[in-house]
Amino acid sequence: MRYTKFLLAAGGMMLASWSMSELANAAAAGGGFSLSSTTFKDGTMMPVKVANMNQPGANPNPNCVGQNVSPQLTWSNPPDGTKSFALTMVDPEGRGGLGVFHWVAYGIPPNVNSFAEGEESKASDKYVGGKSTQGVGNFSGPCTPPGSPHHYTFKIIATDLDPKELPPGLTLPELEAKLNMHVKGAAGLVGLFVKPQ
Numbered sequence: 001m002r003y004t005k006f007l008l009a010a011g012g013m014m015l016a017s018w019s020m021s022e023l024a025n026a027a028a029a030g031g032g033f034s035l036s037s038t039t040f041k042d043g044t045m046m047p048v049k050v051a052n053m054n055q056p057g058a059n060p061n062p063n064c065v066g067q068n069v070s071p072q073l074t075w076s077n078p079p080d081g082t083k084s085f086a087l088t089m090v091d092p093e094g095r096g097g098l099g100v101f102h103w104v105a106y107g108i109p110p111n112v113n114s115f116a117e118g119e120e121s122k123a124s125d126k127y128v129g130g131k132s133t134q135g136v137g138n139f140s141g142p143c144t145p146p147g148s149p150h151h152y153t154f155k156i157i158a159t160d161l162d163p164k165e166l167p168p169g170l171t172l173p174e175l176e177a178k179l180n181m182h183v184k185g186a187a188g189l190v191g192l193f194v195k196p197q
Contacts, residue, residue: 048196074111123138124138
């Protein structure tokens, strides 16, 4: 995978609360577990429509140049014993390197293996919405400033938790704490974005 080293570094940073033995078990169990998209290829630029847009009545952000259309995502070959999935999108370079959590979702039933383009841009009964850095429970696209592209890391996490076990509104650190000792495996995908010149 073109951005495997970057993805592993970003994933390690975001999963610091998990035990080392669990991470080793998750990596071993995740053999063929994969995440892909028809909207963009791993390690390539995402289309402008994926970027966030300014909301009516809000202070306009000149870097929000899109339509907030969530990308299509498909995952396959989950580990045995998976009872639900969690899905996150993180920009590790956002906020000056502190990271921006663009989407936090979990409680995805084991029979769901994809989201159509635009499906995650609104609430859905296919997932429980957490709380992003922007304070919303659905997909919140990039508002990347001009300059170098940011690496938007999508991660699907297989868990042994019942889909209804976790309450809505968890932040990424809160979700990570709840998933401790409940991860079966994970797979990732990186999309690049920067405000077009």
